[in-house]
Amino acid sequence: MILSVRDLAKSYDSRQVLNGVNLDVQPGSLTAVLGLSGCGKTTLLRVIAGLERAERGSVSLAGTTLDDGHTYVPPEKRGIGYVPQEGALFPHLTVEANVGFGLPRRERRGEAVSDLLAMVGLAPLARRLPHELSGGEQQRVALARALARRPLALLLDEPFSSLDASLRSHVREEVHGLLREQGVTTVLVTHDQEEALSLADTVAVLRDGVIVQQGPPAELYELPADRELAAFLGAVNVVDAQFRGSSAETPLGELELRAGSPISGAGMVMVRPEQIEVTESGNGRPDAASSAGIDGLVEECRYYGHDAVLQIRPQHPEQSSVLLARVLGEHALPAGTRVTVLARGPVSPLR
Amino acid sequence: MSTYAPAPQSTGRFAQAWSGRRRWPLVSVAGGLLAAGLVLLPLTFLVVEAQQSGWGEVQRLLFRHTTAVLLWNTVRLTVACTILCAILGVGAAWCVERTALRGRRVWAVMLVLPLGIPDFVVGFGWVSLDHGLHGYLAAVLVMTLSLYPLVYLPVATALAGLDGALHEAARSLGLGPWRTFWRVTLRQIRPAILGGCLLVTLGLLAEYGAFEIVQYQTFTVQIFTEFKLGFDTAAACALSLVLVALSVAALVGELALGGRGRAWRSGPGARRTAPRVPLGRWSAPVTLSLLILCALALGVPLFALVYWMIRGSSTTLPSTSILSALGHTAAYSAAAAALSTVLAIPVTTLSIRHRNRFTLLIERLAYLPMALPGLVIALGLVSFSVRYALALYESSLELIVAYAILFLPLAVVGVRAAMAQAPSNLEDVGRSLGCSPAAAWRRITLPLIAPGLAAAFAFVFISSATELTATLLLRPTGVNTLATQFWQYTSNFAYGAAAPYAALMVAISAIPAYLLSRRVNVLSTRGARR
Numbered sequence: 001m002i003l004s005v006r007d008l009a010k011s012y013d014s015r016q017v018l019n020g021v022n023l024d025v026q027p028g029s030l031t032a033v034l035g036l037s038g039c040g041k042t043t044l045l046r047v048i049a050g051l052e053r054a055e056r057g058s059v060s061l062a063g064t065t066l067d068d069g070h071t072y073v074p075p076e077k078r079g080i081g082y083v084p085q086e087g088a089l090f091p092h093l094t095v096e097a098n099v100g101f102g103l104p105r106r107e108r109r110g111e112a113v114s115d116l117l118a119m120v121g122l123a124p125l126a127r128r129l130p131h132e133l134s135g136g137e138q139q140r141v142a143l144a145r146a147l148a149r150r151p152l153a154l155l156l157d158e159p160f161s162s163l164d165a166s167l168r169s170h171v172r173e174e175v176h177g178l179l180r181e182q183g184v185t186t187v188l189v190t191h192d193q194e195e196a197l198s199l200a201d202t203v204a205v206l207r208d209g210v211i212v213q214q215g216p217p218a219e220l221y222e223l224p225a226d227r228e229l230a231a232f233l234g235a236v237n238v239v240d241a242q243f244r245g246s247s248a249e250t251p252l253g254e255l256e257l258r259a260g261s262p263i264s265g266a267g268m269v270m271v272r273p274e275q276i277e278v279t280e281s282g283n284g285r286p287d288a289a290s291s292a293g294i295d296g297l298v299e300e301c302r303y304y305g306h307d308a309v310l311q312i313r314p315q316h317p318e319q320s321s322v323l324l325a326r327v328l329g330e331h332a333l334p335a336g337t338r339v340t341v342l343a344r345g346p347v348s349p350l351r
Numbered sequence: 352m353s354t355y356a357p358a359p360q361s362t363g364r365f366a367q368a369w370s371g372r373r374r375w376p377l378v379s380v381a382g383g384l385l386a387a388g389l390v391l392l393p394l395t396f397l398v399v400e401a402q403q404s405g406w407g408e409v410q411r412l413l414f415r416h417t418t419a420v421l422l423w424n425t426v427r428l429t430v431a432c433t434i435l436c437a438i439l440g441v442g443a444a445w446c447v448e449r450t451a452l453r454g455r456r457v458w459a460v461m462l463v464l465p466l467g468i469p470d471f472v473v474g475f476g477w478v479s480l481d482h483g484l485h486g487y488l489a490a491v492l493v494m495t496l497s498l499y500p501l502v503y504l505p506v507a508t509a510l511a512g513l514d515g516a517l518h519e520a521a522r523s524l525g526l527g528p529w530r531t532f533w534r535v536t537l538r539q540i541r542p543a544i545l546g547g548c549l550l551v552t553l554g555l556l557a558e559y560g561a562f563e564i565v566q567y568q569t570f571t572v573q574i575f576t577e578f579k580l581g582f583d584t585a586a587a588c589a590l591s592l593v594l595v596a597l598s599v600a601a602l603v604g605e606l607a608l609g610g611r612g613r614a615w616r617s618g619p620g621a622r623r624t625a626p627r628v629p630l631g632r633w634s635a636p637v638t639l640s641l642l643i644l645c646a647l648a649l650g651v652p653l654f655a656l657v658y659w660m661i662r663g664s665s666t667t668l669p670s671t672s673i674l675s676a677l678g679h680t681a682a683y684s685a686a687a688a689a690l691s692t693v694l695a696i697p698v699t700t701l702s703i704r705h706r707n708r709f710t711l712l713i714e715r716l717a718y719l720p721m722a723l724p725g726l727v728i729a730l731g732l733v734s735f736s737v738r739y740a741l742a743l744y745e746s747s748l749e750l751i752v753a754y755a756i757l758f759l760p761l762a763v764v765g766v767r768a769a770m771a772q773a774p775s776n777l778e779d780v781g782r783s784l785g786c787s788p789a790a791a792w793r794r795i796t797l798p799l800i801a802p803g804l805a806a807a808f809a810f811v812f813i814s815s816a817t818e819l820t821a822t823l824l825l826r827p828t829g830v831n832t833l834a835t836q837f838w839q840y841t842s843n844f845a846y847g848a849a850a851p852y853a854a855l856m857v858a859i860s861a862i863p864a865y866l867l868s869r870r871v872n873v874l875s876t877r878g879a880r881r
Contacts, residue, residue, distance in 0.1 A: 051779050075782040082783035084776045091772075092798045101794075102784030149785060 002027040002185050003048070003153050008057035009209075010043055017043045019209030020057070023187075025153070025202075030179060030186045032200035034193060036232075039206050041189040045155045048187065049082040050075035061152055081146030081154040081184075086162045087138045089130035095141050096126040102149045116144040120178065135163045136171040143175060147182060154179070156188040160195065172199065193233050197221060205229060221272075222258060223348050230270050230350065235309070237276065237323050238350060239343070241269040248347065251294055251319040252276070256345035269347045273309060276325035281338040293342035294319060298333050308332035312341055376705055382697025383713040389694070389756050390716050393731020394723065397588050397595070400734040404585030412589045417573070421590075425569045425597065428490055429555045435495040436551045439644065440502025441544055446637055448510035451627045453634070458641055459507070460865060465648040466500040467864030469817040469834075471560025472853045473497045476652030478564050479659060479846045490567040496648040497561070498554050500864075502547030509543035510536075515626065528628075549605040550721075556598050557724030559820040564841070570594045571726055575820065578730065588734065591727045598722035656854050663847020672836065673851060680832040683747065684815035687754030688808045691762035694755065695807055696800075698763055699770040714763070721760040725821035728757050733824065750825040754815040761814060762807040769803020813860045 003025040010018040017040040025031045035041045046052045048059055050066065050073060058068035061080065066073045075082070089098050099116050100108035107113075117123045120140040130138060139159060146154055159175065160168045176199050179186050190196050196203045197217040204214040205225075213225040224230040227238065241248035241255070245262040248255050248269050255269065281295065294316040302309045310325045310333060323341060333339065401409050412418075447458045465473070474493045478484050484492075513536065521535045522528075559571045570590060578587035630637055698717045701710035720728065732753050736743040743749045773796050781791035819834045826835055833852045840849035 046779075049779075049783050051782065074787075075779075076785045076787060078783075080783060082780060084780060088774075088776050088780050090777060090780075090795055090799075101781070102786075145780075145784065 002062050003187070004060050005044075005048065006058045006060075008044070008047060008059065009055045010040075010047060010052065011055060016209055018047070021206070021209070021211055023204055023211055023214070025185055025187055027185055028183045029201040030176075030188060030199060031202045031204060032196035033187060033189045033204050033206050033211075034196040034232075035189075035191065035206035037191050040209050041191075041206055042157055044206065045082070045157050045187065045189055048153075049080050049155055050078050051082070079149070079152045081149065081151035083142045083146050083154070083156045083159060085158045087130075087142035087159075089133075089138055089141055089145075091130050093129075094126065095122060095128050095130070095133070098130065098141055099145045099148055101145060112148065116148055119147075120144045121174075134167075136167050136174075139163070139171055139175065140178075143178065147184065151184070153185045153187065156186065158190055159188065161190070161192070197233070205232070223260075224270070227270075227350050235273050235324050235326075237271045237273065238268050238321075239271050240318065241267055241349070243267055243349065247345075248349070250343065251314070251316055252341060252343035253293060255343055255347045258346045258348050260349075263349060268350045270350045271343050271347050273324040273326035275344050275347065276323060277342045277344055278310060278312070278325050278327055278331070278333065279340045279342070280333060281340050293340045296323065296339050296341045298335050298337040298339055300335055301332055303329065303332050305329050310339075312339060314341060376701065379697040379700045379705070382694060383701045383710065386694040386698050386759065387713050387716040389752065390719050390759065392735060393728045393753075393756065394595070394719075396731045396734040396738070397591055397727060399738075400584060400588040400730075401592055404589070408585060409589040409592075412586050413593065418590075418593070421568060421570050421573050422593075424487075424567065425556070428487065428494070428567070428569065429552055431491050432494045432498065432555055433548050433551050435491070436499040436502045437544060437548050439495065439499040440547055441506050441540075443499075443641060443644065444503050444507040444510055446641065448507050449513075449628055450637070451629045452637060452641075461645045461649065462503055462641070463500050464861060464864050465497060466504075467861035468497070468649075468652050468857050469560070469819070469853075469860070470494065470497040470554075470558055471564060471819055471838075472656075472857065473648075473652045474561035474564035475837075475841055475846075475849070475853060476655035479655050480651070485566040487567060489565040490562055493561050493565060494555060494558065498551045499644075499648070501550040501554065502544065505543040505547045506540055509540040513539060518626075545605050545608055549601060552601040553598055553722055556594060556601070557726070557820070559726060560838070570597070571724055571820070574726055574730070575823075579824065584730075584734065587730055591724075591730055594724060595722070595727060598724070602722050653857075656850050656857065659846045659850035660854060663850055672831070673855070676831045676833050676836045676852065677855060679830055680816050680834070683751055683754065683832065684812045686751045687758065687815045688762075688811035690751065690755040691759050691811045692766065692804055692807045694759060695762035695766040696804075699767045703767065703770050704775045717763045718760045720757050723757070725753070725757050725818060726824065729753055729821040729824040745825065745827050747827055747830075750822065750827070753821050753825055754811070754818065757818070757821060758811040758814045761810040765807030765810055766800060766803045769800040769806075772803075773799035809866075816859050817856045 003023075005021055005023040008018050008021040008023075009016070021040075021044060023031070023033070023044075033041050033044060043052065047054050047067070053072060054067045054069065056069070059066045060068075061078065064073075065071050066078055090101065093101065095117070096113055097108070100113040103112060114123060114126070117126055120143060122137060122140055122144070125133065125137065130141070133141065143156075143159075160172050163171055172195065188196075188199065197220075200217060202214060203217050203220050204211045205220065206212075207229075212229060213220060220229075221233050224233060227236075230236045239250045239252060241250045243249075243257070243263045243265055245264065246257050248257055248267075250269060250271075252271065255271075257263075257269075279293075294314050296312040296314040296316075298310050299313050299322065300311040302311075307326055307329050308331070310327060312323045312325055314320065314323055325341065327333075443458075443462050446452050447455050447462065452458065468476075470493070473496060477489070477493055517535055517539070518531060521531045526534060556569075557571060558569075559575050562569050562572050563575075570593060574587045574590045574594065577583045577590065695717070698714055702714035732749055733744070736746075736749055777795050777799070778788075778791045781795045782788070786794060816832075817834060819838060822832055822834050823838065826832065831839070833856050837849045837852035837856070840846070840852070
């Protein structure tokens with residue numbers, strides 16, 4: 001357990017920002033802390049970095065206590081790299097001087113700096129000033145600067161939010177590759193669920209000052225702790241169900257339940273849009289009429305190129321609310337099309 | 352979605368900073384308190400002095416015929432000058448920044464340069480050429496020509512940074528060019544106009560030298576006379592309280608008219624420069640008007656100086672006294688500039704990085720001397736030193752402290768802009784890169800605010816070097832500065848001997864006036880690049 005946060009609390013004025021946060025980060029892994037803006041993500045990072053003090057609880061790194069109410073290790077002695085939003089490069093220093101800032105004086109102009117710049121692919125820009133760099137380049141310099149001191153852990157605060165959408169995914173992949181290569185233990189804070197799911201080994205969701213769930217991305221997406229979290233991680237259809245041990249009876253068919261203790265009784269299951277199969281009525285499969293599934297009408301079609309989301313109004317007494325279905329782009333259907341809708345398991349019960 | 356920019360930082364952030372670095376702001380808090388204390392000191396003793404003579408006596412002094420005359424003189428002058436400055440300043444700024452006028456860069460410099468000539472030198476220039484010039488109209492003429500750049504500068508800056516998208520939006524919503532000017536442009540530059548007018552008003556209330564030269568009696572002139580010639584401290588202090596009240600009324604008036612409203616900009620969209628208006632057949636009249644303005648404001652005083660220098664060179668120049676006056680001026684001004692600038696650092700650190708009610712109050716107090724005429728500050732300090740620190744009375748230190756208090760607002764303005772460019776999260780990064788708090792400040796914040804510190808130092812240095820009123824009151828016996836020596840010669844109508852001193856003062860302050868005018872250009876190009 002390299003970085004460990006226990007029961008951390010912090011408030012400003014009378015507002016409780018963090019209220020008993022527990023977070024464990026495995027060595028060499030990338031953990032994303034996901035939450036809406038204003039949920040205390042930045043505060044959490046600042047307390048770990050030592051820029052704020054904990055009110056309650058503790059922070060420890062590799063077995064050393066950094067902050068627990070008695071001991072307090074100042075940020076400069078923690079060996080934790082911190083990259084705030086937008087990189088925060090020192091505007092009066094060149095790229096080179098920025099990267100070498102944290103190094104001992106004699107190493108600031110040596111090989112160490114040029115190696116780091118080569119690593120992030122910015123060696124030709126060593127003499128530039130930050131304002132002469134693009135957003136992505138600034139981000140990479142900020143990363144190289146933080147890595148220069150070989151930190152035990154690295155904290156990234158919304159590292160990609162200031163970048164244009166077109167640039168974001170590219171820079172994201174580059175940074176991800178770099179962090180993998182270096183094997184640095186990283187905590188990344190973001191409000192973008194796509195970013196968290198696609199980058200991180202572990203995702204921790206912060207809400208109302210506590211971590212509501214922590215686990216691998218797929219686990220969070222498939223088995224979210226509650227309905228709110230399910231919707232936060234992606235679009236979701238909530239369907240009434242009768243549970244029968246390891247399966248659920250729904251208007252959309254008999255669906256297998258994901259691994260877990262068998263349950264029974266009435267409840268609801270969560271069906272992601274990509275789990276819904278849409279067939280155009282009339283010219284569908286020949287046996288479609290005989291099998292389960294409900295009729296519906298496409299009310300709206302949002303086309304994204306690679307895929308499309310259909311908004312379908314079911315014509316079924318037990319399922320009246322609109323269903324969202326994600327289909328491949330080539331299978332997009334225009335509004336007004338009559339369809340048959342069927343769900344594919346496995347699904348998760350919703351609490 | 353439109354957010355009102357630029358909110359510097361959310362309150363949450365400030366609260367964070369406040370509780371996060373509990374130990375570090377101690378230095379800033381101590382510095383801020385010292386600055387606030389220094390500002391309040393002369394004001395307190397003004398009240399103490401007035402109280403010592405008894406409120407009955409104060410009433411007798413205030414409710415007499417002279418006071419009514421002074422009030423009338425001061426108010427009618429202030430109103431006329433402020434309106435004229437507003438018209439000249441806005442008109443000139445609009446022509447230079449918003450029309451396709453030829454030679455805009457040259458005009459931009461020429462129109463600001465009068466700021467580099469002390470008001471009493473402008474007065475000297477006019478009166479030395481025409482001895483018949485005195486009274487109300489002379490005072491209006493001299494002060495308008497001296498002070499209109501105070502409106503021109505902020506309005507030109509505002510016009511240069513105007514977002515063209517708003518102009519285009521207004522036109523596309525069906526407003527004609529004139530209605531666009533009234534409803535969009537004027538609204539955006541209104542804070543700049545009001546801010547400039549406030550500076551003009553405060554400058555008028557504080558002025559002594561120019562009015563003495565044109566023989567026009569205002570409150571400040573009367574206070575000076577009561578104290579220096581009549582040795583009547585109580586009367587001087589009582590009248591000073593009225594002067595302070597007038598200044599405060601000007602401040603409140605500006606606030607009430609919405610002078611602090613922001614020119615807001617919605618959304619993060621790219622700023623577009625508004626199109627310039629072609630002048631067409633108006634080109635010649637506009638150019639001629641600007642030429643006349645520059646001739647009156649710049650040409651006449653400079654001509655007078657050159658004229659008297661040539662005339663005066665026939666008499667023997669006392670070169671040693673000019674060197675010693677220059678030395679004293681430089682030493683006092685440098686010391687005052689250093690003190691002001693150092694005090695401005697904690698004040699701005701608190702107000703930008705640790706914003707709350709307490710730090711806001713400190714910042715407001717630091718701006719207070721803007722509304723306090725130099726004469727009032729000098730009187731307060733005299734009263735304090737005579738009662739509690741006789742060693743300070745008429746010492747160099749007292750004069751330096753007076754300058755530092757008087758020009759603290761200039762220093763704060765200079766440092767504040769730079770401090771806003773040095774966000775505290777840079778220091779945070781520095782800490783995480785292994786710097787102690789002090790090292791992070793030295794290696795990151797200090798170099799970032801250095802240009803602001805230099806600007807603040809320069810502003811205070813220039814202003815101190817050309818200050819007359821407080822200097823006349825506080826200078827150590829037997830010591831002459833450029834301003835006081837000039838004053839002595841002028842009072843004896845030795846114009847030839849006075850001219851070199853004025854020329855030196857103009858030379859010292861012309862450089863920053865020039866830089867100031869350049870900054871408007873720099874700002875506008877920067878705005879376009881963003």
